Amino acid sequence: MKVSVIMGSASDKPVGDKVIKVLEEFGVENELRVISAHRTPYVAKEFAENAEEKGTEVIVAIAGKAAHLAGVLAGISPLPVIGVPAKSSTMDGLDSLLSVVQMPKGVPVATVAIDGGENAGLLAVQILSVKYPELREKFKAYKVRMAEETIKSDEELNQK
Incomplete structure (x- = not known):
């Protein structure tokens, strides 16, 4: 099982590191790469065309500003793509969110x-x-731990 985490820019690495941390906690093989939909479109195309063959089962695409990376990869690859809009200098990431979430039919x-x-x-x-x-x-088990931590926090808060 493998997840490819693709960032549009090295500046997206703090968000990519969060993805990788979760995957590693669950023992999921992963890779972290920088591939720009705009600066390296042919690399993006090659990655999307060959990801399944190379063992990737899910793609996480992180991008800010125009944030076309997830859509480009999803347009080529048959694999599930998870888009992560990155906060950019413009509109606190709202522009990225709208770009990632507004995909055409299909x-x-x-x-x-x-x-x-x-x-x-x-x-x-x-x-x-x-x-x-x-x-x-x-x-x-993760869900159970999360619930237990929430209950413990609530109890601690109410003891004060």
Whole structure:
């Protein structure tokens, strides 16, 4: 099982690192690359055409500003693509969010929040868990831990 995390720019690395951290916590093989839909379109095309053959099962695409990376990859690859709009210098990332979420019919991109690297990683794990039962069990355990932590926080807050 492998997730390819593709960033439009090296400046997206803090968000990419959040995705990678989640994937590694679940034991999912991953790669982190910089491929620009605009500066290296032929590299993007080659990646999207060959990702499945090279073992990728889910693509996470992080981009800001015009944020066309997720749509370009989804337009070429048959693999699920999760788009992560990155906060840019313009409009606090709203421009990126709108670019990622407004895909034409037939080119689906699952979209998470602006800079939502953690949720992108978790969604990739959930997608993979359909095929890999061991991941499904790890994800169920994660949900239990998250609930327990929330209950503990609530109890601590109410004790004061």
